[in-house]
Amino acid sequence: MHTSTPPYRIALACTVVSSCLAWLGTLQAAPRCMVPTGEYLPTQPPYTYVLDRRSPHGADYFDRYRTGCPTLIETGLLTPGHPYFGPMCDLAALRAGRPEKATEEFVRQYRENRTRAPEAIRRARAAGAKWVTTYICMMTTGGDPEKRTGFWRFYDNWDAFKPFHIPDRPPSDPENWQQRKVDGAPYIAYRRAHPPYSPMFRWTNCVNNPNWLVYQRWVTEEAARVGADGFFVDNAGTLRCYCRCCQTRFGEWLRSRYTAGELRELFDDDLSMSRGRDRDSDLRRAEVELFRQESIHRFLGKIREWGAAIRGRFFVFPNGLHRCGYHIATRFRDCDLAMHENSSREYGGNAGVLRKHVIAGLHVKHLNDHLLAFKYAAGTGARCRSNMFSYPGHPKTDLANLGANAKAYALGVAGPAAFGGGGCYAPTRNHAWLG
Numbered sequence: 374m375h376t377s378t379p380p381y382r383i384a385l386a387c388t389v390v391s392s393c394l395a396w397l398g399t400l401q402a403a404p405r406c407m408v409p410t411g412e413y414l415p416t417q418p419p420y421t422y423v424l425d426r427r428s429p430h431g432a433d434y435f436d437r438y439r440t441g442c443p444t445l446i447e448t449g450l451l452t453p454g455h456p457y458f459g460p461m462c463d464l465a466a467l468r469a470g471r472p473e474k475a476t477e478e479f480v481r482q483y484r485e486n487r488t489r490a491p492e493a494i495r496r497a498r499a500a501g502a503k504w505v506t507t508y509i510c511m512m513t514t515g516g517d518p519e520k521r522t523g524f525w526r527f528y529d530n531w532d533a534f535k536p537f538h539i540p541d542r543p544p545s546d547p548e549n550w551q552q553r554k555v556d557g558a559p560y561i562a563y564r565r566a567h568p569p570y571s572p573m574f575r576w577t578n579c580v581n582n583p584n585w586l587v588y589q590r591w592v593t594e595e596a597a598r599v600g601a602d603g604f605f606v607d608n609a610g611t612l613r614c615y616c617r618c619c620q621t622r623f624g625e626w627l628r629s630r631y632t633a634g635e636l637r638e639l640f641d642d643d644l645s646m647s648r649g650r651d652r653d654s655d656l657r658r659a660e661v662e663l664f665r666q667e668s669i670h671r672f673l674g675k676i677r678e679w680g681a682a683i684r685g686r687f688f689v690f691p692n693g694l695h696r697c698g699y700h701i702a703t704r705f706r707d708c709d710l711a712m713h714e715n716s717s718r719e720y721g722g723n724a725g726v727l728r729k730h731v732i733a734g735l736h737v738k739h740l741n742d743h744l745l746a747f748k749y750a751a752g753t754g755a756r757c758r759s760n761m762f763s764y765p766g767h768p769k770t771d772l773a774n775l776g777a778n779a780k781a782y783a784l785g786v787a788g789p790a791a792f793g794g795g796g797c798y799a800p801t802r803n804h805a806w807l808g
């Protein structure tokens with residue numbers, strides 16, 4: 374039987390369609406997401422990681438790994454020169470007031486370090502390690518520009534390292550490589566008179582300064598030449614710089630993102646990173662933040678590129694997720710692994726149930742898990758994986774072990790591994806159960 378559509382249904386359909394069209398007309402393109410998201414990546418095969426920054430040249434270094442080396446091991450002292458002080462510094466002599474070695478002696482030591490590093494790496498591989506990595510810092514040097522010690526002694530004797538593929542010496546003194554505050558004064562992370570650097574000082578270089586990149590490139594290439602598989606890149610979030618290099622690049626950054634009309638309307642044609650105290654719009658501040666993210670991303674990409682040109686592949690593992698896990702998908706998006714150091718919180722990165730002392734005989738329990746930190750990687754589809762820096766030290770009221778025991782060790786490895794990252798433990802103290 375034929376039935377016609379009742380008029381009220383036609384009217385209802387028209388109303389719905391016209392409402393939808395009207396709503397579509399109000400739609401605008403969604404703004405680009407500040408934290409990129411990608412295709413969900415399922416859990417990857419886990420691997421074990423141990424941060425063990427003792428010298429791998431010590432006879433007993435691998436005793437700890439008699440039953441097997443972790444897949445990823447981070448040793449100390451694999452770069453032929455010290456990453457902070459350069460290859461011409463004897464800190465013990467400086468502290469004791471003794472004269473340091475002659476230039477020729479430092480060069481001989483550098484050559485020896487270079488020669489013995491491949492053997493340490495061979496031993497790590499023989500013990501089962503797949504990746505053997507070591508330490509650099511994104512921004513730190515140590516030295517005294519007045520007394521020309523530490524990094525400055527190396528700079529003054531740069532050409533002594535010509536036999537080791539060092540490029541031409543940057544023309545500008547390392548004092549000019551530093552990050553700068555808005556007023557032009559050096560910006561120094563932590564503090565200038567940082568005790569571990571005494572009697573020298575701590576300095577904070579800028580990743581947008583081409584002179585600093587000359588040094589970082591040489592350090593990276595030298596590490597790759599001796600066989601290191603990659604770097605743990607420390608302080609890979611510390612960029613607070615307003616130096617001239619950053620200002621120039623920031624102008625280029627804005628011009629690449631806005632039309633001339635927008636620059637006039639939104640920035641008054643002023644492309645500086647800051648217009649002075651309390652005069653910066655939220656948009657300018659946001660662009661400065663995004664510019665710094667991309668500066669760090671570009672720097673880490675260069676580390677990979679420089680190392681891979683020699684090794685074929687170079688593992689890049691920055692530190693800098695602390696309290697900002699979303700950076701797994703921003704500045705670290707093309708890295709292999711990124712660390713939540715989590716060292717300043719009360720409970721640290723040591724996984725498990727922690728007991729916090731209250732008064733004699735009383736304590737509270739705290740479940741210290743880091744699932745949210747690990748889920749950032751999977752949630753954003755980041756190729757980079759999260760790692761929690763798990764190590765003894767928290768809570769400090771556990772005086773006997775500082776939170777460390779064999780189960781905490783196992784959890785420290787298992788937690789990140791469950792999310793396809795590198796399970797981490799840092800044996801900063803020699804507990805019997807570690808053997």
Ligand SMILES: [Zn+2]
Pocket residue numbers: 551552553579580581582614615616617618619620
């Ligand atoms: Zn800068």
